[in-house]
Amino acid sequence: xxxxxxxxxxxxxxxxxxxxxxxxxxxxxxxxxxxxxxxxxxxxxxxxxxxxxxxxxxxxxxxxxxxxxxxxxxxxxxxxxxxxxxxxxxxxxxxxxxxxxxxxxxxxxxxxxxxxxxxxxxxxxxxxxxxxxxxxxxxxxxxxxxxxxxxxxxxxxxxxxxxxxxxxxxxxxxxxxxxxxxxxxxxxxxxxxxxxxxxxxxxxxxxxxxxxxxxxxxxxxxxxxxxxxxxxxxxxxxxxxxxxxxxxxxxxxxxxxxxxxxxxxxxxxxxxxxxxxxxxxxxxxxxxxxxxxxxxxxxxxxxxxxxxxxxxxxxxxxxxxxxxxxxxxxxxxxxxxxxxxxxxxxxxxxxxxxxxxxxxxxxxxxxxxxxxxxxxxxxxxxxxxxxxxxxxxxxxxxxxxxxxxxxxxxxxxxxxxxxxxxxxxxxxxxxxxxxxxxxxxxxxxxxxxxxxx
Amino acid sequence: xxxxxxxxxxxxxxxxxxxxxxxxxxxxxxxxxxxxxxxxxxxxxxxxxxxxxxxxxxxxxxxxxxxxxxxxxxxxxxxxxxxxxxxxxxxxxxxxxxxxxxxxxxxxxxxxxxxxxxxxxxxxxxxxxxxxxxxxxxxxxxxxxxxxxxxxxxxxxxxxxxxxxxxxxxxxxxxxxxxxxxxxxxxxxxxxxxxxxxxxxxxxxxxxxxxxxxxxxxxxxxxxxxxxxxxxxxxxxxxxxxxxxxxxxxxxxxxxxxxxxxxxxxxxxxxxxxxxxxxxxxxxxxxxx
Numbered sequence: 043x044x045x046x047x048x049x050x051x052x053x054x055x056x057x058x059x060x061x062x063x064x065x066x067x068x069x070x071x072x073x074x075x076x077x078x079x080x081x082x083x084x085x086x087x088x089x090x091x092x093x094x095x096x097x098x099x100x101x102x103x104x105x106x107x108x109x110x111x112x113x114x115x116x117x118x119x120x121x122x123x124x125x126x127x128x129x130x131x132x133x134x135x136x137x138x139x140x141x142x143x144x145x146x147x148x149x150x151x152x153x154x155x156x157x158x159x160x161x162x163x164x165x166x167x168x169x170x171x172x173x174x175x176x177x178x179x180x181x182x183x184x185x186x187x188x189x190x191x192x193x194x195x196x197x198x199x200x201x202x203x204x205x206x207x208x209x210x211x212x213x214x215x216x217x218x219x220x221x222x223x224x225x226x227x228x229x230x231x232x233x234x235x236x237x238x239x240x241x242x243x244x245x246x247x248x249x250x251x252x253x254x255x256x257x258x259x260x261x262x263x264x265x266x267x268x269x270x271x272x273x274x275x276x277x278x279x280x281x282x283x284x285x286x287x288x289x290x291x292x293x294x295x296x297x298x299x300x301x302x303x304x305x306x307x308x309x310x311x312x313x314x315x316x317x318x319x320x321x322x323x324x325x326x327x328x329x330x331x332x333x334x335x336x337x338x339x340x341x342x343x344x345x346x347x348x349x350x351x352x353x354x355x356x357x358x359x360x361x362x363x364x365x366x367x368x369x370x371x372x373x374x375x376x377x378x379x380x381x382x383x384x385x386x387x388x389x390x391x392x393x394x395x396x397x398x399x400x401x402x403x404x405x406x407x408x409x410x411x412x413x414x415x416x417x418x419x420x421x422x423x424x425x426x427x428x429x430x431x432x433x434x435x436x437x438x439x440x441x442x443x444x445x446x447x448x449x450x451x452x453x454x455x456x457x458x459x460x461x462x463x464x465x466x467x468x469x470x471x472x473x474x475x476x477x478x479x480x481x482x483x484x485x486x487x488x489x490x491x492x493x494x495x
Numbered sequence: 496x497x498x499x500x501x502x503x504x505x506x507x508x509x510x511x512x513x514x515x516x517x518x519x520x521x522x523x524x525x526x527x528x529x530x531x532x533x534x535x536x537x538x539x540x541x542x543x544x545x546x547x548x549x550x551x552x553x554x555x556x557x558x559x560x561x562x563x564x565x566x567x568x569x570x571x572x573x574x575x576x577x578x579x580x581x582x583x584x585x586x587x588x589x590x591x592x593x594x595x596x597x598x599x600x601x602x603x604x605x606x607x608x609x610x611x612x613x614x615x616x617x618x619x620x621x622x623x624x625x626x627x628x629x630x631x632x633x634x635x636x637x638x639x640x641x642x643x644x645x646x647x648x649x650x651x652x653x654x655x656x657x658x659x660x661x662x663x664x665x666x667x668x669x670x671x672x673x674x675x676x677x678x679x680x681x682x683x684x685x686x687x688x689x690x691x692x693x694x695x696x697x698x699x700x701x702x703x704x705x706x707x708x709x710x711x712x713x714x715x716x717x718x719x720x721x722x723x724x725x726x727x728x729x730x731x732x733x734x735x736x737x738x739x740x741x742x743x744x745x746x747x748x749x750x751x752x753x754x755x756x757x758x759x760x761x762x763x764x765x766x767x768x769x770x771x772x773x774x775x776x777x778x779x780x781x782x783x784x
Contacts, residue, residue: 451611
C-alpha cells in the first residue's frame with residue numbers, strides 16, 4: 043500500500059516529553075514481532091484481554107501483536123481507510139467494529155501477497171500469526187472477528203478466553219468471587235495445555251512468575267501516575283494518556299516499560315510539585331469516555347486552546363487497576379491464579395462504588411462517579427462510537443448518572459475510533475463551545491449544594 | 496446604546512438592531528456562499544433602515560454556523576446560547592426550546608435564564624429545514640405551503656423512513672399508490688415530529704416548550720409536534736430572528752460591562768472592508784484538520 047503523504051493529520055502535540063517518546067513501544071511491538079518471525083519464533087495476534095492470556099503466551103516464547111492497537115496506529119497515521127475499504131468490499135458491514143474491519147482488511151492484503159507483509163504497511167505491518175488469541179471480555183463483536191479471520195489466515199487456530207462479569211448483587215453473593223476465580227484458573231489451565239500442544243514446549247512457571255512480578259510493578263507505577271493527575275491544574279491530559287497507556291496496557295511485563303513509567307512519574311510529579319498544568323489556561327476539567335478518535339487526537343489540543351479544557355481522566359478500562367490488596371495474594375503461589383486475580387480485580391474493582399450509588403457494573407459508570415469527585419470534574423465528554431456497541435451503550439446512562447447524582451453535566455460528540463469518515467470535528471467544537479456555558483451553570487449548582495468542587 | 500446581533504444560519508441570515516429596550520430593525524435574507532459579503536450587505540441595509548452607522552453600534556455579536564465570517568463582529572457566540580437568550584427574553588417561563596434550523600435541529604433546556612442542557616441532531620437531515628425543502632421539491636409544492644397543506648389531510652400516509660433520500664422515494668411511492676399530496680405531507684410531518692420528539696425527549700421535556708427557527712413557521716410541523724408532545728407549543732411572533740435577538744441581548748449585556756475606552760478599542764478592531772471568503776489571506780492561518 044502506498045503511503046499517502048497528502049493526507050492531512052490532526053495529531054496531538056502532547057504536553058509531556060515522555061508522552062512524545064511513547065510511540066516507541068507501539069513500533070517496538072510490531073518490529074520485534076517481524077524480527078522474531080524472521081528468527082523462527084511463533085507469532086500470535088492477541089485481543090486485549092486485560093492480561094489474561096498475554097503473559098502465558100509470552101512466557102512460552104510467543105511474540106504477540108495486538109490488532110486493536112494496530113487499528114489505532116493505522117488510524118493515528120490516517121492509513122486505516124484503505125483497509126476499511128478492503129473490508130467494505132469483502133462485504134463486512136461498515137457498522138462493524140473499526141478495529142475488526144481494519145484487521146480484516148489488513149489480513150486480506152496479507153493473504154493476497156502470499157502472506158508476505160505488503161510494502162508500505164503502516165508501522166511495518168502485523169507478522170503472520172500461528173495463533174489468534176481471542177477474549178470474551180467486554181465486547182461481543184470480538185467473538186466473530188477472529189473467527190472471520192479464518193477466511194484469510196488458513197489453519198490458524200483461534201483460542202478464546204472467558205471472564206465472568208457478574209452484577210453487583212451476584213458479586214457479593216457468598217463464594218461468588220472464589221467460584222469465578224476457579225473458573226478463570228481452569229480456563230487458563232486449558233489454555234496452557236493447548237499452547238503446549240501447539241508449540242510443543244512446556245510452560246516455564248518460574249519465567250511466568252518473574253514476568254508477573256514485573257507486570258504488577260509496572261501497573262502499580264502507572265496507577266500512581268493516575269493519582270498525580272488529581273492535582274489542579276492537571277499535570278497530564280488525555281492527549282498524553284492515549285500515548286502513555288501503550289506500555290502498561292500491552293507490555294507491563296517488559297522492564298523497559300517500567301523504566302519508562304518511572305520517567306513519566308518523575309515528569310508528572312515535577313509538574314505537580316511546581317503547580318504546572320499540562321495546558322497553560324486550565325478553566326474546565328473534563329472526563330472522557332470511551333475510546334478516542336485515534337485519527338484526530340489533536341481535536342483535544344484545540345479544545346484546550348479554545349476553551350481551556352483539560353481532559354483530566356479517561357475511560358476506566360484502559361487505566362491500570364488499583365493495586366490488589368495484600369491479602370488478595372497472600373499465600374497464592376500459582377502464577378495462573380495470580381493472573382486470574384489480576385484480571386478479575388481489574389473488572390470488578392469498582393463494584394463497591396456501584397453498590398454505593400445503586401448502579402450496576404454492567405453500566406460501566408461507577409468509575410466515573412468515583413472519579414468525578416477525586417478529579418474535580420466539571421464535565422463529562424461522551425464519545426459514542428459508530429462502530430462499537432459496548433463502548434457506546436453505557437454512555438448516555440453515565441452522562442445522566444453524573445448529572446443527577448453529582449451535578450456534573452455531559453456533552454455527546456459521536457465519532458469513531460478508526461473511521462475518520464464519521465467524525466465531524468467542527469460539529470464537536472460547536473457543541474463544546476455551547477457546553478462551556480452549561481459547565482459554568484453546574485459549577486454554580488455544585489457550589490450552592492456545598493459540594494467540594 | 497445601540498447594539499446588533501447577526502445570525503448567519505445555513506439557509507437564512509438574520510439581523511436585529513436594538514437600542515437596548517426595543518428592536519429598531521430586523522431583517523432576514525437567504526444565506527449565500529459568500530457569507531462575508533452578505534454579512535456586510537445585510538448590516539448595511541439594517542443600519543440604513545434605522546438611520547444608524549457602524550460606529551454608532553456599540554457592540555455587535557455574531558452567531559449561527561457562519562459566525563466566524565462576520566469581520567465586523569466584536570464577539571462570536573454559539574447559536575444554542577443565542578436562541579436560549581432570545582426565547583428566555585420573550586417567554587421567561589419556557590423550560591424547553593426546540594430549534595428547527597436549516598441544517599440541524601436542537602433541543603435546549605433552560606432554568607433561571609441559564610442553559611442547563613442541550614442536544615443536537617447528528618449527521619442527518621431528518622427533522623431539519625433541508626429535509627422539508629427536499630420533500631417540497633419532490634412533490635412540486637412551495638416550501639412555505641407544505642405546513643398548511645398537511646393540515647388538510649384526512650388520512651396521513653405512512654412514511655417510515657427518515658433518511659432524506661429514502662423518504663423522497665417513499666413519498667413518490669405513496670403518490671404512485673394514489674395518496675394525496677396533503678396526506679403524504681401529513682405523514683412526513685408526523686414522522687419528523689416523532690424524530691424530533693425522541694431527540695428532545697433525552698433532555699426530559701419540561702413545560703413551557705417553545706419552538707423557534709425556520710421550522711416554527713411550518714404550522715404543520717408545529718401541530719404534529721404538539722400532538723406528539725401532548726401540549727401546545729409557544730411560538731415567537733417572528734421565530735426566524737430569535738437567535739439574532741439573543742445575540743443582540745448578549746451584545747447589550749456585554750457592552751454595559753465595558754468602559755467607553757474598552758468599547759472604543761473594540762470598535763477600532765472591526766474590519767469594515769468587504770473581504771471575500773475566497774481571497775482573505777487570514778484564512779490560511781485557521782485550523783486545518
